[in-house]
Amino acid sequence: MELTLGLVAGPGTSRANKTGTWRVERPLFLNIKCVACDLCIMLCPEGIIDSNNERYFADLNYCKGCGICAHECPVKDIMMVKEEK
Numbered sequence: 001m002e003l004t005l006g007l008v009a010g011p012g013t014s015r016a017n018k019t020g021t022w023r024v025e026r027p028l029f030l031n032i033k034c035v036a037c038d039l040c041i042m043l044c045p046e047g048i049i050d051s052n053n054e055r056y057f058a059d060l061n062y063c064k065g066c067g068i069c070a071h072e073c074p075v076k077d078i079m080m081v082k083e084e085k
C-alpha cells in the first residue's frame with residue numbers, strides 16, 4: 001500500500017491545525033454557578049480552556065467536544081450543546 005504524504009511531522013505545529021471541526025457537540029460555559037475551581041482548565045485534554053476576570057471559555061478552534069469539562073464541573077455550570085454546522 002502506498003502511503004500518501006500529508007502527515008504533520010514538525011514539532012510545535014498543533015496551533016496550526018484547527019481540530020475543532022471534528023466535534024458534534026461543544027461546551028457552553030454558563031458562568032452562572034461557577035466557583036472558579038479551575039477543574040475544567042486542569043482536566044481539558046486539549047488545554048484550551050481559559051478564564052478572565054469575568055468568565056470561563058474554551059477556544060473552539062481546537063475543542064474536540066469530548067465533554068470532559070462538562071462532566072467534571074462540580075456545579076454543572078458547563079453544558080454540552082449540539083454543534084451547529
Ligand code: SF4
Pocket residue numbers: 026027043044045046047048049058062063064065066067068069070
Ligand atoms: S469539550 Fe473537551 S476539548 Fe472541549 S473544552 Fe471541554 S474538555 Fe476541552
Ligand code: SF4
Pocket residue numbers: 033034035036037038039040041056072073074075076077078
Ligand atoms: S469546573 Fe465548573 S466551577 Fe470549576 S472553574 Fe470550571 S466552570 Fe467553574
